Amino acid sequence: MARTAGSHSDITGPRVLDAAMRLFARHGYAAVSMRQIAKEVGVQAGALYNYTPDKQSLLSDLMRRHMDDLLAARAAHRHPGTALEKLEEFTRFHIRYHLDRSDEVFIAYMELRNLTPENFIAVEALRRRYENELESILRQGAEEGVFAITDSRIETMAVIAMLTGVTTWYRAEGRLSADEVEGIYWDMVRKAVSV
Protein backbone atom coordinates (compact mmCIF):
# COMPACT_ATOMS: atom_id res chain seq x y z
CA MET A 1 0.00 0.00 0.00
CA ALA A 2 1.32 3.43 -0.92
CA ARG A 3 0.35 6.97 -1.91
CA THR A 4 -2.74 7.34 0.23
CA ALA A 5 -1.71 10.65 1.74
CA GLY A 6 0.46 13.38 0.30
CA SER A 7 -0.32 12.32 -3.22
CA HIS A 8 -0.45 14.88 -5.95
CA SER A 9 -4.13 14.40 -6.56
CA ASP A 10 -4.89 16.54 -3.54
CA ILE A 11 -3.18 19.39 -5.33
CA THR A 12 -3.92 18.67 -8.97
CA GLY A 13 -7.61 17.95 -8.46
CA PRO A 14 -8.63 21.43 -7.31
CA ARG A 15 -6.30 23.03 -9.81
CA VAL A 16 -8.12 21.33 -12.65
CA LEU A 17 -11.47 22.78 -11.63
CA ASP A 18 -9.81 26.11 -11.00
CA ALA A 19 -8.22 26.28 -14.42
CA ALA A 20 -11.43 25.15 -16.08
CA MET A 21 -13.36 27.88 -14.29
CA ARG A 22 -10.98 30.61 -15.36
CA LEU A 23 -10.82 29.44 -18.96
CA PHE A 24 -14.55 28.76 -19.32
CA ALA A 25 -15.30 32.22 -17.94
CA ARG A 26 -12.87 33.88 -20.32
CA HIS A 27 -13.48 32.00 -23.58
CA GLY A 28 -16.62 29.95 -23.07
CA TYR A 29 -17.06 26.24 -22.52
CA ALA A 30 -17.20 25.21 -26.17
CA ALA A 31 -14.16 27.28 -27.10
CA VAL A 32 -11.89 25.77 -24.44
CA SER A 33 -10.12 22.47 -25.13
CA MET A 34 -9.02 19.87 -22.62
CA ARG A 35 -5.46 20.52 -23.76
CA GLN A 36 -5.73 24.20 -22.85
CA ILE A 37 -6.95 23.26 -19.39
CA ALA A 38 -4.12 20.75 -19.04
CA LYS A 39 -1.53 23.34 -20.05
CA GLU A 40 -2.90 25.79 -17.47
CA VAL A 41 -2.56 23.09 -14.80
CA GLY A 42 0.89 22.12 -16.06
CA VAL A 43 0.06 18.57 -17.01
CA GLN A 44 -0.71 16.48 -20.08
CA ALA A 45 -4.28 16.23 -21.31
CA GLY A 46 -4.61 12.56 -20.41
CA ALA A 47 -3.96 13.28 -16.72
CA LEU A 48 -7.13 15.34 -16.46
CA TYR A 49 -9.15 12.16 -16.69
CA ASN A 50 -7.94 11.13 -13.24
CA TYR A 51 -10.06 13.99 -11.91
CA THR A 52 -13.06 14.18 -14.19
CA PRO A 53 -14.86 11.55 -16.24
CA ASP A 54 -15.25 14.03 -19.10
CA LYS A 55 -15.35 17.68 -20.08
CA GLN A 56 -19.07 18.04 -19.46
CA SER A 57 -18.61 17.05 -15.80
CA LEU A 58 -16.15 19.90 -15.33
CA LEU A 59 -18.87 22.34 -16.34
CA SER A 60 -21.70 20.79 -14.36
CA ASP A 61 -19.49 20.39 -11.27
CA LEU A 62 -18.57 24.06 -11.45
CA MET A 63 -22.19 25.09 -11.79
CA ARG A 64 -23.56 22.86 -9.07
CA ARG A 65 -20.81 23.87 -6.68
CA HIS A 66 -21.50 27.53 -7.38
CA MET A 67 -25.22 27.19 -6.81
CA ASP A 68 -24.70 25.10 -3.68
CA ASP A 69 -22.26 27.65 -2.27
CA LEU A 70 -24.62 30.50 -3.15
CA LEU A 71 -27.58 28.86 -1.45
CA ALA A 72 -25.52 27.96 1.61
CA ALA A 73 -24.12 31.48 1.92
CA ARG A 74 -27.57 32.93 1.50
CA ALA A 75 -29.01 30.64 4.17
CA ALA A 76 -26.29 31.81 6.56
CA HIS A 77 -27.31 35.44 6.04
CA ARG A 78 -31.03 34.95 6.42
CA HIS A 79 -32.62 36.67 9.40
CA PRO A 80 -36.17 37.34 10.49
CA GLY A 81 -37.41 40.89 10.06
CA THR A 82 -39.57 43.17 7.98
CA ALA A 83 -39.72 42.72 4.24
CA LEU A 84 -37.75 45.92 3.78
CA GLU A 85 -34.99 44.70 6.08
CA LYS A 86 -34.85 41.36 4.32
CA LEU A 87 -34.78 42.99 0.92
CA GLU A 88 -31.86 45.20 1.88
CA GLU A 89 -30.02 42.20 3.23
CA PHE A 90 -30.71 40.22 0.08
CA THR A 91 -29.64 43.06 -2.18
CA ARG A 92 -26.38 43.74 -0.40
CA PHE A 93 -25.63 40.03 -0.08
CA HIS A 94 -26.27 39.38 -3.75
CA ILE A 95 -24.08 42.20 -4.98
CA ARG A 96 -21.25 41.47 -2.60
CA TYR A 97 -21.29 37.76 -3.28
CA HIS A 98 -21.42 38.17 -7.03
CA LEU A 99 -18.68 40.78 -7.14
CA ASP A 100 -16.41 38.41 -5.24
CA ARG A 101 -16.95 35.55 -7.65
CA SER A 102 -17.35 37.04 -11.07
CA ASP A 103 -15.97 33.98 -12.87
CA GLU A 104 -18.41 31.53 -11.29
CA VAL A 105 -21.33 33.89 -11.87
CA PHE A 106 -20.39 34.47 -15.45
CA ILE A 107 -20.27 30.74 -16.15
CA ALA A 108 -23.49 30.07 -14.27
CA TYR A 109 -25.35 32.53 -16.48
CA MET A 110 -23.64 31.97 -19.81
CA GLU A 111 -23.11 28.25 -20.06
CA LEU A 112 -26.52 26.88 -19.18
CA ARG A 113 -27.12 25.88 -22.78
CA ASN A 114 -23.97 23.76 -22.79
CA LEU A 115 -25.29 21.55 -20.01
CA THR A 116 -26.63 18.10 -20.71
CA PRO A 117 -30.43 18.08 -20.28
CA GLU A 118 -30.26 16.31 -16.93
CA ASN A 119 -27.51 18.60 -15.65
CA PHE A 120 -29.50 21.59 -16.85
CA ILE A 121 -32.55 20.50 -14.91
CA ALA A 122 -30.55 20.05 -11.72
CA VAL A 123 -28.82 23.44 -11.98
CA GLU A 124 -32.02 25.19 -12.98
CA ALA A 125 -33.77 23.81 -9.90
CA LEU A 126 -31.06 25.26 -7.65
CA ARG A 127 -31.30 28.61 -9.39
CA ARG A 128 -35.05 28.60 -8.96
CA ARG A 129 -34.66 28.01 -5.24
CA TYR A 130 -32.48 31.08 -5.00
CA GLU A 131 -34.91 33.21 -6.98
CA ASN A 132 -37.72 32.04 -4.74
CA GLU A 133 -35.93 33.56 -1.76
CA LEU A 134 -36.32 36.97 -3.30
CA GLU A 135 -39.84 36.33 -4.52
CA SER A 136 -41.05 35.41 -1.04
CA ILE A 137 -39.53 38.62 0.32
CA LEU A 138 -41.42 40.65 -2.27
CA ARG A 139 -44.63 38.80 -1.44
CA GLN A 140 -44.14 39.46 2.25
CA GLY A 141 -43.67 43.13 1.46
CA ALA A 142 -46.89 43.15 -0.55
CA GLU A 143 -48.78 41.68 2.42
CA GLU A 144 -47.23 44.27 4.70
CA GLY A 145 -48.42 46.91 2.27
CA VAL A 146 -44.95 48.37 1.70
CA PHE A 147 -44.20 46.87 -1.72
CA ALA A 148 -46.18 47.42 -4.93
CA ILE A 149 -46.23 44.00 -6.56
CA THR A 150 -48.20 43.42 -9.75
CA ASP A 151 -46.69 40.06 -10.64
CA SER A 152 -44.18 38.84 -8.11
CA ARG A 153 -42.39 36.59 -10.57
CA ILE A 154 -41.66 39.43 -12.96
CA GLU A 155 -40.52 41.82 -10.29
CA THR A 156 -38.26 39.09 -8.98
CA MET A 157 -36.64 38.52 -12.35
CA ALA A 158 -36.29 42.25 -12.94
CA VAL A 159 -34.51 42.84 -9.64
CA ILE A 160 -32.19 39.86 -10.08
CA ALA A 161 -31.30 40.88 -13.62
CA MET A 162 -30.49 44.39 -12.44
CA LEU A 163 -28.35 43.17 -9.55
CA THR A 164 -26.51 40.46 -11.44
CA GLY A 165 -25.72 42.89 -14.23
CA VAL A 166 -23.25 44.56 -11.91
CA THR A 167 -20.73 41.83 -12.73
CA THR A 168 -20.58 42.86 -16.37
CA TRP A 169 -19.09 46.28 -15.74
CA TYR A 170 -17.72 46.40 -12.18
CA ARG A 171 -13.95 46.44 -11.84
CA ALA A 172 -12.32 46.38 -8.41
CA GLU A 173 -9.78 49.00 -9.50
CA GLY A 174 -12.56 51.24 -10.87
CA ARG A 175 -14.00 54.53 -9.80
CA LEU A 176 -16.34 53.20 -7.11
CA SER A 177 -15.90 50.90 -4.14
CA ALA A 178 -18.05 47.83 -3.66
CA ASP A 179 -19.72 49.61 -0.73
CA GLU A 180 -20.72 52.56 -2.86
CA VAL A 181 -22.06 50.28 -5.58
CA GLU A 182 -24.05 48.36 -2.98
CA GLY A 183 -25.61 51.59 -1.75
CA ILE A 184 -26.61 52.85 -5.17
CA TYR A 185 -28.20 49.56 -6.14
CA TRP A 186 -30.01 49.28 -2.84
CA ASP A 187 -31.51 52.73 -3.39
CA MET A 188 -32.76 51.71 -6.81
CA VAL A 189 -34.13 48.34 -5.74
CA ARG A 190 -35.93 49.80 -2.74
CA LYS A 191 -37.59 52.51 -4.78
CA ALA A 192 -38.41 50.19 -7.68
CA VAL A 193 -40.53 47.83 -5.58
CA SER A 194 -41.90 50.25 -3.00
CA VAL A 195 -45.46 51.57 -3.16
Next chain:
Amino acid sequence: MARTAGSHSDITGPRVLDAAMRLFARHGYAAVSMRQIAKEVGVQAGALYNYTPDKQSLLSDLMRRHMDDLLAARAAHRHPGTALEKLEEFTRFHIRYHLDRSDEVFIAYMELRNLTPENFIAVEALRRRYENELESILRQGAEEGVFAITDSRIETMAVIAMLTGVTTWYRAEGRLSADEVEGIYWDMVRKAVSV
Protein backbone atom coordinates in the same frame (compact mmCIF):
# COMPACT_ATOMS: atom_id res chain seq x y z
CA MET B 1 -22.83 37.90 -69.44
CA ALA B 2 -25.42 36.00 -67.40
CA ARG B 3 -26.95 35.48 -64.00
CA THR B 4 -27.14 39.04 -62.81
CA ALA B 5 -30.75 38.88 -61.71
CA GLY B 6 -32.78 35.96 -60.46
CA SER B 7 -29.73 34.13 -59.27
CA HIS B 8 -29.93 32.00 -56.18
CA SER B 9 -27.60 34.18 -54.17
CA ASP B 10 -30.45 36.59 -53.55
CA ILE B 11 -32.16 33.79 -51.70
CA THR B 12 -29.29 31.83 -50.23
CA GLY B 13 -27.39 34.84 -48.94
CA PRO B 14 -29.96 35.98 -46.39
CA ARG B 15 -30.74 32.41 -45.45
CA VAL B 16 -27.14 31.86 -44.43
CA LEU B 17 -27.18 34.76 -41.98
CA ASP B 18 -30.60 33.67 -40.80
CA ALA B 19 -29.52 30.11 -40.09
CA ALA B 20 -26.34 31.31 -38.40
CA MET B 21 -28.36 33.61 -36.17
CA ARG B 22 -30.74 30.91 -35.08
CA LEU B 23 -28.00 28.36 -34.43
CA PHE B 24 -25.63 30.78 -32.69
CA ALA B 25 -28.45 31.90 -30.42
CA ARG B 26 -29.39 28.34 -29.56
CA HIS B 27 -26.00 26.67 -29.14
CA GLY B 28 -23.42 29.44 -29.09
CA TYR B 29 -20.95 30.57 -31.72
CA ALA B 30 -18.14 28.18 -30.79
CA ALA B 31 -20.44 25.16 -30.61
CA VAL B 32 -21.90 25.64 -34.10
CA SER B 33 -20.05 24.29 -37.13
CA MET B 34 -20.14 25.58 -40.66
CA ARG B 35 -21.58 22.21 -41.69
CA GLN B 36 -24.51 22.65 -39.31
CA ILE B 37 -25.24 26.05 -40.79
CA ALA B 38 -25.00 24.60 -44.29
CA LYS B 39 -27.39 21.80 -43.43
CA GLU B 40 -29.92 24.31 -42.05
CA VAL B 41 -29.69 26.26 -45.32
CA GLY B 42 -29.91 23.09 -47.35
CA VAL B 43 -26.54 23.38 -49.03
CA GLN B 44 -23.03 21.99 -48.78
CA ALA B 45 -20.52 23.64 -46.45
CA GLY B 46 -18.35 24.92 -49.29
CA ALA B 47 -21.22 26.98 -50.72
CA LEU B 48 -21.32 29.15 -47.61
CA TYR B 49 -18.07 30.74 -48.69
CA ASN B 50 -19.86 32.44 -51.56
CA TYR B 51 -21.57 34.56 -48.92
CA THR B 52 -19.08 35.02 -46.14
CA PRO B 53 -15.29 35.10 -46.12
CA ASP B 54 -15.23 33.08 -42.91
CA LYS B 55 -17.16 32.05 -39.81
CA GLN B 56 -16.06 35.04 -37.78
CA SER B 57 -17.61 37.41 -40.31
CA LEU B 58 -20.98 35.73 -39.85
CA LEU B 59 -20.85 36.62 -36.18
CA SER B 60 -19.59 40.16 -36.57
CA ASP B 61 -22.05 40.86 -39.40
CA LEU B 62 -24.93 39.70 -37.24
CA MET B 63 -23.78 41.86 -34.36
CA ARG B 64 -23.13 44.98 -36.37
CA ARG B 65 -26.40 44.66 -38.20
CA HIS B 66 -28.23 44.25 -34.92
CA MET B 67 -26.62 47.29 -33.36
CA ASP B 68 -27.16 49.37 -36.49
CA ASP B 69 -30.82 48.39 -36.63
CA LEU B 70 -31.22 49.10 -32.95
CA LEU B 71 -29.68 52.55 -33.22
CA ALA B 72 -31.70 53.39 -36.32
CA ALA B 73 -34.96 52.24 -34.73
CA ARG B 74 -34.16 54.20 -31.62
CA ALA B 75 -33.39 57.34 -33.62
CA ALA B 76 -36.76 57.01 -35.33
CA HIS B 77 -38.55 56.96 -31.96
CA ARG B 78 -36.73 59.88 -30.42
CA HIS B 79 -38.86 62.93 -29.62
CA PRO B 80 -38.31 66.09 -27.64
CA GLY B 81 -39.98 66.27 -24.25
CA THR B 82 -39.41 66.04 -20.54
CA ALA B 83 -36.93 63.54 -19.15
CA LEU B 84 -39.80 61.50 -17.77
CA GLU B 85 -41.49 61.33 -21.16
CA LYS B 86 -38.26 60.37 -22.83
CA LEU B 87 -37.53 57.70 -20.25
CA GLU B 88 -40.94 56.12 -20.72
CA GLU B 89 -40.44 56.14 -24.44
CA PHE B 90 -36.99 54.59 -24.10
CA THR B 91 -38.20 51.93 -21.69
CA ARG B 92 -41.14 50.85 -23.80
CA PHE B 93 -39.10 50.96 -26.97
CA HIS B 94 -36.31 48.87 -25.48
CA ILE B 95 -38.59 46.15 -24.16
CA ARG B 96 -40.70 45.96 -27.28
CA TYR B 97 -37.72 45.92 -29.59
CA HIS B 98 -35.86 43.29 -27.59
CA LEU B 99 -38.87 41.03 -27.21
CA ASP B 100 -39.32 41.03 -30.97
CA ARG B 101 -35.72 40.01 -31.64
CA SER B 102 -34.68 37.69 -28.87
CA ASP B 103 -32.19 35.78 -31.01
CA GLU B 104 -30.25 38.86 -32.09
CA VAL B 105 -30.24 40.25 -28.57
CA PHE B 106 -29.08 36.99 -27.10
CA ILE B 107 -26.17 36.82 -29.51
CA ALA B 108 -25.27 40.46 -29.04
CA TYR B 109 -24.90 39.94 -25.29
CA MET B 110 -23.44 36.45 -25.18
CA GLU B 111 -20.96 36.29 -28.00
CA LEU B 112 -18.94 39.45 -27.48
CA ARG B 113 -15.98 37.42 -26.31
CA ASN B 114 -15.93 35.46 -29.54
CA LEU B 115 -15.34 38.58 -31.60
CA THR B 116 -11.95 39.41 -33.01
CA PRO B 117 -10.43 42.35 -31.10
CA GLU B 118 -11.15 44.79 -33.91
CA ASN B 119 -14.71 43.55 -34.36
CA PHE B 120 -15.19 43.75 -30.61
CA ILE B 121 -14.11 47.38 -30.55
CA ALA B 122 -16.51 48.29 -33.35
CA VAL B 123 -19.51 46.54 -31.80
CA GLU B 124 -18.69 47.86 -28.35
CA ALA B 125 -18.65 51.41 -29.70
CA LEU B 126 -22.14 50.97 -31.13
CA ARG B 127 -23.40 49.53 -27.88
CA ARG B 128 -21.91 52.44 -26.01
CA ARG B 129 -23.74 54.89 -28.26
CA TYR B 130 -27.02 53.22 -27.39
CA GLU B 131 -26.29 53.27 -23.68
CA ASN B 132 -25.42 56.95 -23.93
CA GLU B 133 -28.95 57.65 -25.15
CA LEU B 134 -30.29 56.44 -21.83
CA GLU B 135 -27.57 58.11 -19.81
CA SER B 136 -28.32 61.52 -21.29
CA ILE B 137 -32.00 61.08 -20.45
CA LEU B 138 -31.10 60.33 -16.85
CA ARG B 139 -28.83 63.37 -16.74
CA GLN B 140 -31.54 65.59 -18.14
CA GLY B 141 -33.88 64.29 -15.45
CA ALA B 142 -31.31 65.08 -12.79
CA GLU B 143 -31.08 68.66 -14.07
CA GLU B 144 -34.85 68.93 -14.07
CA GLY B 145 -34.79 67.74 -10.48
CA VAL B 146 -37.08 64.77 -11.13
CA PHE B 147 -34.46 61.97 -11.14
CA ALA B 148 -32.17 61.02 -8.25
CA ILE B 149 -28.87 60.27 -9.93
CA THR B 150 -25.80 59.46 -7.86
CA ASP B 151 -23.65 58.13 -10.71
CA SER B 152 -25.37 58.31 -14.06
CA ARG B 153 -23.23 55.57 -15.57
CA ILE B 154 -24.22 53.05 -12.92
CA GLU B 155 -27.88 53.88 -13.03
CA THR B 156 -27.74 53.53 -16.80
CA MET B 157 -26.20 50.08 -16.62
CA ALA B 158 -28.63 49.01 -13.91
CA VAL B 159 -31.69 50.05 -15.92
CA ILE B 160 -30.42 48.45 -19.12
CA ALA B 161 -29.58 45.19 -17.35
CA MET B 162 -33.04 45.07 -15.83
CA LEU B 163 -34.78 45.77 -19.14
CA THR B 164 -32.69 43.45 -21.25
CA GLY B 165 -33.19 40.66 -18.74
CA VAL B 166 -36.77 40.40 -19.96
CA THR B 167 -35.56 38.36 -22.94
CA THR B 168 -34.34 35.55 -20.69
CA TRP B 169 -37.73 34.59 -19.36
CA TYR B 170 -40.43 36.15 -21.58
CA ARG B 171 -42.37 33.77 -23.80
CA ALA B 172 -44.96 35.09 -26.23
CA GLU B 173 -47.32 32.25 -25.31
CA GLY B 174 -46.88 32.93 -21.59
CA ARG B 175 -49.09 34.37 -18.91
CA LEU B 176 -48.58 38.04 -19.74
CA SER B 177 -48.84 40.10 -22.90
CA ALA B 178 -45.99 42.28 -24.08
CA ASP B 179 -48.09 45.32 -23.17
CA GLU B 180 -48.50 44.19 -19.60
CA VAL B 181 -44.80 43.45 -19.29
CA GLU B 182 -44.01 46.88 -20.68
CA GLY B 183 -46.23 48.49 -18.08
CA ILE B 184 -44.73 46.62 -15.13
CA TYR B 185 -41.18 47.40 -16.17
CA TRP B 186 -41.99 51.04 -16.78
CA ASP B 187 -43.40 51.33 -13.27
CA MET B 188 -40.23 49.87 -11.81
CA VAL B 189 -37.87 51.96 -13.91
CA ARG B 190 -39.71 55.18 -13.17
CA LYS B 191 -39.70 54.59 -9.44
CA ALA B 192 -36.11 53.36 -9.38
CA VAL B 193 -34.67 56.58 -10.80
CA SER B 194 -37.17 59.11 -9.44
CA VAL B 195 -36.36 61.30 -6.46
Next chain:
DNA sequence: CTTTGATTTGAACGAATGTTCATATAAATT
Protein backbone atom coordinates in the same frame (compact mmCIF):
# COMPACT_ATOMS: atom_id res chain seq x y z
C1' DC C 1 16.08 -1.27 -0.63
C1' DT C 2 12.14 -3.35 -2.47
C1' DT C 3 7.53 -3.36 -3.25
C1' DT C 4 3.27 -1.24 -4.32
C1' DG C 5 0.09 1.47 -6.40
C1' DA C 6 -1.34 6.16 -7.30
C1' DT C 7 -0.18 9.52 -10.76
C1' DT C 8 1.52 11.12 -15.16
C1' DT C 9 3.21 10.69 -19.68
C1' DG C 10 3.05 10.45 -24.58
C1' DA C 11 1.36 8.42 -28.33
C1' DA C 12 -2.56 7.01 -30.62
C1' DC C 13 -7.71 6.69 -31.91
C1' DG C 14 -11.50 8.14 -34.93
C1' DA C 15 -14.21 11.98 -35.59
C1' DA C 16 -14.94 16.76 -36.46
C1' DT C 17 -13.15 21.35 -37.37
C1' DG C 18 -12.70 25.68 -40.92
C1' DT C 19 -11.41 26.35 -45.36
C1' DT C 20 -10.03 25.54 -50.36
C1' DC C 21 -10.70 24.21 -55.04
C1' DA C 22 -11.33 21.71 -59.32
C1' DT C 23 -15.39 20.25 -61.23
C1' DA C 24 -20.31 20.07 -62.23
C1' DT C 25 -24.81 22.40 -62.69
C1' DA C 26 -28.01 25.47 -64.36
C1' DA C 27 -29.93 29.92 -65.47
C1' DA C 28 -29.79 34.00 -68.29
C1' DT C 29 -27.84 36.55 -72.19
C1' DT C 30 -26.39 36.49 -76.97
Next chain:
DNA sequence: AATTTATATGAACATTCGTTCAAATCAAAG
Protein backbone atom coordinates in the same frame (compact mmCIF):
# COMPACT_ATOMS: atom_id res chain seq x y z
C1' DA D 1 -28.98 26.70 -79.67
C1' DA D 2 -24.63 28.28 -78.05
C1' DT D 3 -22.23 30.76 -74.72
C1' DT D 4 -21.22 32.68 -70.37
C1' DT D 5 -20.86 32.90 -65.58
C1' DA D 6 -22.86 32.85 -60.99
C1' DT D 7 -23.73 29.21 -57.92
C1' DA D 8 -23.21 24.62 -55.81
C1' DT D 9 -20.98 20.20 -55.23
C1' DG D 10 -18.06 16.93 -53.04
C1' DA D 11 -13.74 15.59 -52.08
C1' DA D 12 -9.61 16.90 -49.95
C1' DC D 13 -6.39 19.69 -46.79
C1' DA D 14 -4.12 20.19 -42.39
C1' DT D 15 -5.53 20.82 -37.56
C1' DT D 16 -7.72 20.09 -33.65
C1' DC D 17 -11.05 17.81 -30.87
C1' DG D 18 -12.29 14.51 -26.58
C1' DT D 19 -10.87 10.39 -24.95
C1' DT D 20 -8.18 5.97 -24.14
C1' DC D 21 -4.38 3.25 -22.61
C1' DA D 22 0.03 0.83 -22.14
C1' DA D 23 4.15 2.21 -20.27
C1' DA D 24 6.99 5.19 -17.40
C1' DT D 25 7.53 7.72 -13.06
C1' DC D 26 7.69 8.42 -8.39
C1' DA D 27 6.55 8.77 -3.45
C1' DA D 28 5.33 6.29 0.51
C1' DA D 29 4.87 1.69 3.04
C1' DG D 30 7.03 -2.51 4.40
